[in-house]
Structures are given as structure tokens and as C-alpha cells.
Amino acid sequence: MGAGWKGFAAWSWSFKLRGVVRILGGKAKGVPLKVPASARPSPVRLRKALFDYLRLRYPGKGRFLDLYAGSGAVGLEAASEGWQATLVEKDPEAVRLLKENARRTGLPVRIVPLPVEVFLPEARAKGERYTVAFMAPPYPLDLVAAFQALLESGLVEEGGLYILQHPKDLRLPLGERRAYGENALTFVEV
Incomplete structure (x- = not known):
């Protein structure tokens, strides 16, 4: 393949990741x-499996925490399924798009524009509790240390779940x- 094809492959991969993210249910x-x-x-496969599992385990829903929310694909999916969702993200551009995505979906979500390491102790001090706390940190981050801090x-109530998304090799x-x-x-x- 010529140099043009390499550029096309990189572009189409980027477009795929950024262009087809949709809410799957609810x-x-x-x-x-x-x-x-x-x-x-x-x-998509991971999100579908996650929410199929949560639908069976928690038919009455509850409070859902999405840490390192990015586009909000997981937290907004939770809200679409009937959870009370809190999305935590520090990147200003991501926060702007989270707010736009929340408006587009019409879903009531709480968006917290803070680093996770700042949010966790603040939420604990306020007595916040969640049924599910989901964490999908950027992979360059020390995932084990980030999950340990969570x-x-x-923050998760009795009978609830802490969930970490990570590379399959970890x-x-x-x-x-x-x-x-x-x-x-x-x-x-818990």
C-alpha cells in the first residue's frame, strides 16, 4: 500500500471511533x-454487556457514577436506562461536549468538571453514595492506583459495585x- 492508504486507514479509524457512538438503549x-x-x-459490545448485566442485577436502578466520563457514552447510557447519573470529567473540551450531549439526549445528569482525584475526597466528605461506580481511566494512567483510590x-453503598474498564491483559x-x-x-x- 502507498502512503495515501496509510493516511486513509488512520483517518477512517479515527472517524469510526468518533463518528458512530450512540446511546444503545432506554x-x-x-x-x-x-x-x-x-x-x-x-x-459497543462492552457497553451492551455492562448494561445487560446491570439491568438484571439492579431492576430498580439507583445512582450511577461515571469517572473519566469522556464523551459520556457510559454515564448517558446509564441515565437513558433510568439511573440517576453523575459524570466526572476534568478536560474542558470533554465537559463542553458532555453538556451538549446531555442536552441532545434530554437526559437529566449531573456533570462535575473536576479531576477524579479531587472529586473522590470531596464526594466522600459530602456523604455521597452510589449503587454503581464505573471507572474508565485513560490507559496511560496507573489503572491499579486509580481503581484503588476509588x-x-x-462511595459505593452496600450491595453495590465498583467497576473498572481496562485492557484485557491487566x-x-x-x-x-x-x-x-x-x-x-x-x-x-461491596
């Missing part, structure tokens, strides 16, 4: 989401792990 099913350049949206925050010494393509989810029950 009230806002099918609504497309704008994705900031800094985001790495959770794959676990130590105590194996944590706790919880239940489920792989979806190149990604995996680790579930830790």
Missing part, C-alpha cells in the same frame, strides 16, 4: 454523541473479570 436510544479528541469511548473512597487480584475484545471489566462487589 429513553435516548439511537441518539448520537459527540466525542472529544481526548476520549476513548467504551466499545475502592478506598467508600489482571487484578480481586473481583470478577469479564473480557470483551481488547477490553475487560473488573467488578468488585
Whole structure:
């Protein structure tokens, strides 16, 4: 292949990631989401499996926390499914698009424009509690340390779940792990 094809492949891969992210179910099913350049949206297969599982486990829903929210694909999906969702993201462009995506979906969500490491102790001090806390940190970040900080925050109520999205090659010494393509989810029950 010539140099032109390499450029095309890179462009089409970028377009795929940024161009087809949609809400999969619930009230806002099918609504497309704008994705900031800094985001790495959770794959469709992973999001579908996650919400199929949560639908069975928590039919009455509850409070959902999406950390490192990026485009809001997971947190807005939760809101579309009937959860009370809080989305935490520090990147200003991502926060702007999160607000726009929330308006487009018509879903009531709380968007917190803070770094996760600032939000966790503040939320704990305020006594905030969630049924599910989902974390999909940027992969260059120390995922184990980030997840450990979330676990130590105590933000999830009894019977709830801490969930980490991570590369399938990472194996944590706790919880239940489920792989979806190149990604995996680790579930830790409280």
C-alpha cells in the first residue's frame, strides 16, 4: 500500500471511533454523541454487556457514577436506562461536549468538571453514595492506583459495585473479570 492508504486507514479509524457512538438503549436510544479528541469511548459490545448485566442485577436502578466520563457514552447510557447519573470529567473540551450531549439526549445528569482525584475526597466528605461506580481511566494512567483510590473512597453503598474498564491483559487480584475484545471489566462487589 502507498502512503495515501496509510493516511486513509488512520483517518477512517479515527472517524469510526468518533463518528458512530450512540446511546444503545432506554429513553435516548439511537441518539448520537459527540466525542472529544481526548476520549476513548467504551466499545459497543462492552457497553451492551455492562448494561445487560446491570439491568438484571439492579431492576430498580439507583445512582450511577461515571469517572473519566469522556464523551459520556457510559454515564448517558446509564441515565437513558433510568439511573440517576453523575459524570466526572476534568478536560474542558470533554465537559463542553458532555453538556451538549446531555442536552441532545434530554437526559437529566449531573456533570462535575473536576479531576477524579479531587472529586473522590470531596464526594466522600459530602456523604455521597452510589449503587454503581464505573471507572474508565485513560490507559496511560496507573489503572491499579486509580481503581484503588476509588475502592478506598467508600462511595459505593452496600450491595453495590465498583467497576473498572481496562485492557484485557491487566489482571487484578480481586473481583470478577469479564473480557470483551481488547477490553475487560473488573467488578468488585461491596
